[in-house]
Amino acid sequence: IQPNTKILYAESPTNPAVDILDLERLGQIAQKNNLILIIDNCFATPYLQNPIKFGAHLVIHSATKLIDGQxxxxxxxxxxxxxxxxxxYLFSRNTGPxxxxxxAWVLSKSLETLAVRVEKHCENALKVAEFLETHEQVLKVKYPFLKSHPQYAVAIKQMKLGGNIVAFELKGGLEKGRHFLDSLKMLSL
Structure with missing residues (x-):
């Protein structure tokens, strides 16, 4: 933090590593330094995490992802x-976005099923993470609600469930990772 710093901007859970930042600690830092705290909450959605409760001044969400759902x-x-x-609002109103x-109607209808969809996503992600954690070809798994996650204690303090994203690293490095991606049949990168 520099003397001219005005904003503290953070994302939690992070994309793509699924790191969990301590929002309460960030709120304390922002308050102590008179900073505006902005949290990117795209992976958590308002259903899983409420950064304002921990001191955020602004929270942003991508409505394209889980909020819309499709x-x-x-x-x-x-x-x-x-x-x-x-x-x-004044800036947006004058510049057109x-x-x-x-x-807006599509999003309002999507919100009706947000809780059901997010809960199922989280349930499935936890099952995938638990499976990967026991797989012999997997070196490391990161999912916020696995006890092996480095920020597990923070995740369970500030999140309702662990989210829908699982990060993992295969044994064998880049070569094995590329082979894995090339072998996928349900999606492509």
């Missing part, structure tokens, strides 16, 4: 302190 809408959501939202009425 990739039909390109959009985002910013929530937070009224004064900051007013400044963002707004959802169409139809996309």
């Amino acid at each position: 990739g039909r809408v390109l959009g985002g959501v910013t929530v937070g302190k009224a004064k900051l939202i007013k400044e963002i 707004a959802l169409s009425p139809f996309n």
Whole structure:
């Protein structure tokens, strides 16, 4: 933090490593240094994690991912302190980045099933993580609600469930990783 620092911006869980940052600690740092704390909460969604509870001033979400759930809408959501939202609103209103009425309706309908979808995603991700943790070809697995995750204690303190993303590393390095990706039949990169 430098004398001219105004904002502390962080993402938790992080993409793609699924690291968990201690939001309460970040809130304390922001408060102590009179900083605006902005948290990118895309992987957690408002259903799994509430950064404002830990001192965030603004929270951003990609509405395209879990909030929509089907990739039909390109959009985002910013929530937070009224004064900051007013400044963002005025900028947005004057520069044009707004959802169409139809996309807003799609998102409002998607929110009706957010909890059910996210809970199932989390349940499935935990099963995949537990399977990978016992697989002989897997070197390391990172999933926030696995006890082996380096920030497990932080994750269970600030998240309702572990999320829908699992990170893992294969034994054999880059060569084995490429072979694994080339062998996938359900998706391609």
